[in-house]
Amino acid sequence: MLTLYLTGGCLIWYIFPMFVTHLECCRCGQTYESEQVTNLCRCGSPLLVRYDLEKVKASITKDRLALRKPDLWRYRELLPVKESENIVSLGEGMTPVLHLRRLGAGLGLSNLYMKDEGLLPTGSFKARGAAVGVSRAGELGVEAVAMPTNGNAGGAWSAYCAKAGIKSIIVMPASAPEIHRKECAVAGAQLYLVDGLISDAGGIVARAVAQRGYYDVSTLKEPYRIEGKKTMGLEIAEQFSWQLPDVIVYPTGGGVGIIGIHKALKELQQIGWIGDKLPRLVAVQAEGCAPIVRAWQKKQAESEFWPDAKTVAFGLTVPKALGDFIVLRGLYETEGCGVAVSDEDIIEAVKTLAGEEGLFICPEGAATICAATQLANDGWLKPDETVLLLNTGCGLKYTDTLSVDAPVLKPGDDLPDL
Ligand SMILES: *Cc1c(COP(=O)(O)O)cnc(C)c1O
Ligand SMILES: [Zn+2]
Numbered sequence: 001m002l003t004l005y006l007t008g009g010c011l012i013w014y015i016f017p018m019f020v021t022h023l024e025c026c027r028c029g030q031t032y033e034s035e036q037v038t039n040l041c042r043c044g045s046p047l048l049v050r051y052d053l054e055k056v057k058a059s060i061t062k063d064r065l066a067l068r069k070p071d072l073w074r075y076r077e078l079l080p081v082k083e084s085e086n087i088v089s090l091g092e093g094m095t096p097v098l099h100l101r102r103l104g105a106g107l108g109l110s111n112l113y114m115k116d117e118g119l120l121p122t123g124s125f126k127a128r129g130a131a132v133g134v135s136r137a138g139e140l141g142v143e144a145v146a147m148p149t150n151g152n153a154g155g156a157w158s159a160y161c162a163k164a165g166i167k168s169i170i171v172m173p174a175s176a177p178e179i180h181r182k183e184c185a186v187a188g189a190q191l192y193l194v195d196g197l198i199s200d201a202g203g204i205v206a207r208a209v210a211q212r213g214y215y216d217v218s219t220l221k222e223p224y225r226i227e228g229k230k231t232m233g234l235e236i237a238e239q240f241s242w243q244l245p246d247v248i249v250y251p252t253g254g255g256v257g258i259i260g261i262h263k264a265l266k267e268l269q270q271i272g273w274i275g276d277k278l279p280r281l282v283a284v285q286a287e288g289c290a291p292i293v294r295a296w297q298k299k300q301a302e303s304e305f306w307p308d309a310k311t312v313a314f315g316l317t318v319p320k321a322l323g324d325f326i327v328l329r330g331l332y333e334t335e336g337c338g339v340a341v342s343d344e345d346i347i348e349a350v351k352t353l354a355g356e357e358g359l360f361i362c363p364e365g366a367a368t369i370c371a372a373t374q375l376a377n378d379g380w381l382k383p384d385e386t387v388l389l390l391n392t393g394c395g396l397k398y399t400d401t402l403s404v405d406a407p408v409l410k411p412g413d414d415l416p417d418l
Contacts (some may be wrong), residue, residue, distance in 0.1 A: 233264025
């Protein structure tokens, strides 16, 4: 096993002068060559991209990094795309970290921050995964991809595939917000709706892939999407001047976001850019679909399928995530936790954040505020700790979740007294 690994690593290094060495199964440790199109390990678990981190460390310094363009490709030594000409970009990365002064004061948290991923192309953090995933797929010669989605991933992959000239086949629940159908369709994806959940869409895609040879880019079934999402963790470290927050709170569906952040921070530790202590990772789910939170409460290594999953935070409607055990490992390793929040509180939090901080965020992002509120009340969050919430998408995509009553005037009417 050891020799295989070493030989494999060296061989690949000589052939490809890049920093990726191989792919590695996150369950059984089996290694794979990274220059061919690959999905899961033979044992059925996701593969992670591994790098020669010594070489990365010798090639780039924090000071040189600081001079680069503010997009996610500034971290190219830790990304899997070999040739810059294969990069498919819509200008993704370096989203703002904002101090939530008013909201934080209300919760007794003076160092409460939000990283706003709603400003990315296609309006969600899924753009990061799509940018890197599509770039790498194109580099490996893929011509058609297929994926199940709750919406935002479909929108992002459709857009990046359009730019790359790669065909995209997207299957999403008919109950997903309508905006997602439109963004896929307008970008030229072949769009199918299924009367069921993302797990049902996944079954349809799996059969199509087996029969027609499309590249299956379902969550965690290919290794590169996570590398894109990893850049959230790299950005967080850089934006906090390499002094990490105490806690990172993430709305968790398939889990790629939180797994990616954790992977980023561990890689940064290995190149010696951050210290030993990692932030406590918090996975937030909705009460109507909280398989990972339930597993965490029971101290289990894996989650169980959540029947009748339903929540207004549609991106969190994942009844059983393929990478649940990796998310849970991250929560245990960092002494983090899982928190489930109600739809009512989520809708309220969308309004609070817009009213107090001027940020119109998605319901999934709002779920992190509900979680922070619970954890501050429980004393799990200490008043002076630095807490970073991730808003994963733009509220402008979710106008249907809010209703607004405004008085209607006729021309010539006067405004009533306040
Ligand atoms: C996909 C999605 C999530 C969940 O992200 P995972 O990486 O699958 O856990 C959260 N919020 C929004 C807006 C999403 O689109
Ligand atoms: Zn394996």
